[in-house]
Amino acid sequence: MSERRSRDTGTEITGFILEESTTLGLRELSSACAVQAEHIIELVEEGVIEPVSYRRRRWQFTGASLTRARRAVALQRDLGLNIQGAALVLDLVDELDRLRSRLRAIDPGS
Amino acid sequence: MKYKDYYKIMGVDRDATQDEIKRAYRKLARKYHPDVSKEADAEARFKEVGEAYEVLKDPEKRAAYDQLGADWKAGQDFRPPPDWDAGFEFSGGGFTGGDASAFSDFFESLFGGRGMGGMGGTGGGMGGFRQARGGGFSARGEDHHAKILIDLEDAFEGATRSISLTAPSVDGEGHVRTRQRTLNVRIPKGVRPGQHIRLAGQGTAGLGGGSAGDLYLEVEFRPHPLYRVDGADLHLDLPLAPWEAALGAKVEVPTPKGAVDLTIPPNTAAGRKLRLKGRGLPGKNPGDLYATVRIETPPADTEDEKAAYRRFADQFEFDPRARLAARGTEAGR
Numbered sequence: 001m002s003e004r005r006s007r008d009t010g011t012e013i014t015g016f017i018l019e020e021s022t023t024l025g026l027r028e029l030s031s032a033c034a035v036q037a038e039h040i041i042e043l044v045e046e047g048v049i050e051p052v053s054y055r056r057r058r059w060q061f062t063g064a065s066l067t068r069a070r071r072a073v074a075l076q077r078d079l080g081l082n083i084q085g086a087a088l089v090l091d092l093v094d095e096l097d098r099l100r101s102r103l104r105a106i107d108p109g110s
Numbered sequence: 111m112k113y114k115d116y117y118k119i120m121g122v123d124r125d126a127t128q129d130e131i132k133r134a135y136r137k138l139a140r141k142y143h144p145d146v147s148k149e150a151d152a153e154a155r156f157k158e159v160g161e162a163y164e165v166l167k168d169p170e171k172r173a174a175y176d177q178l179g180a181d182w183k184a185g186q187d188f189r190p191p192p193d194w195d196a197g198f199e200f201s202g203g204g205f206t207g208g209d210a211s212a213f214s215d216f217f218e219s220l221f222g223g224r225g226m227g228g229m230g231g232t233g234g235g236m237g238g239f240r241q242a243r244g245g246g247f248s249a250r251g252e253d254h255h256a257k258i259l260i261d262l263e264d265a266f267e268g269a270t271r272s273i274s275l276t277a278p279s280v281d282g283e284g285h286v287r288t289r290q291r292t293l294n295v296r297i298p299k300g301v302r303p304g305q306h307i308r309l310a311g312q313g314t315a316g317l318g319g320g321s322a323g324d325l326y327l328e329v330e331f332r333p334h335p336l337y338r339v340d341g342a343d344l345h346l347d348l349p350l351a352p353w354e355a356a357l358g359a360k361v362e363v364p365t366p367k368g369a370v371d372l373t374i375p376p377n378t379a380a381g382r383k384l385r386l387k388g389r390g391l392p393g394k395n396p397g398d399l400y401a402t403v404r405i406e407t408p409p410a411d412t413e414d415e416k417a418a419y420r421r422f423a424d425q426f427e428f429d430p431r432a433r434l435a436a437r438g439t440e441a442g443r
Binding site: 011012013014015016017018019020022031032034063066067070071074075078079080089093097100101102104105106 | 136139140143144145146148156160250252253255270293294295296297298300301304305306307308309312324326327338339340341343345393394400402
């Protein structure tokens, strides 16, 4: 509750690293992506995101899945892509990020 | 308030067809989409393009916008004429372009409060709403997303950062207003670039007893003068004198947690990476620090220095271009 009060009073709030500390259920994940749960289920069926546990009613996702799902949803909405197209873009962007990061590690000027 | 030239933003003529506008939008959206583009101002451009498309794709809004006339210049001071939209009916066909809250004052003054319903249209989705048991309506607040730039040292020590956010809120009449607020955020130790910090309950307040949304901060690192970050690993250039590299040496290497002594084995070649285990970013699986050897040659300015280089040359049978010569001959055959 102290976190709610801190909205405007300027007290310190502690964040958690999403990718490391958080797991989300299907409802939380769809809510955080502002889509219906069916949309998330489709993303799982297409292999865009993977739940940590596969028991149908107890899907749990990592924080990394949230990032990925949000990006997929945004790409679908903004670029008019279907799920497969968004999945391909995400994979390519991941690859680009890895390469860029590697390049920066070798060549500071890049 | 500044006038916005939506046609110019989209790079189309005023008499462009709806198809041309759609094509221009798709092209620009691909170019500036924040999840794809690395252009410095991608996010701002993407929002601008989204706003322009929001108006031009909808024949009603486009006609109303066109009615302002073609004489306005982008950036010119603008005030909508009274009853400028008389005779136009906005069917409220939807604000589908995503984040309507990010649209400009200019857009807001023309189209604000129409067709947005009471919910402000932010985020574009209904997934956050649920019907409460017992018939009453309650809705979870929107989640918010922002980027935060931190220093490498902050990831080692943890740090408190004051961040200002412009958050949309919906007033009593259903209009979207932006409001500035400041949060003091404790940045957890060990955070890595690209990761997200989740602040529970710091998004938009819920409605009808629904819980507040969350705030997500995407972490980016400011470039560091010494270290380059690759995941959890750090990379550092380590300059050596030729004799240090050849004979071996013990040299002091800076790490974010303080300098350490590093043993350079004899005959270390330029480009070799020496690993300092666990000296990268902290965390459950701490990263490593890689020192990449560079060999610096001292300039030969004085007579003594030149003599030293000549002695050096006499002592070695060394052809640094041996491989070039061999290859060159092969190719010439």
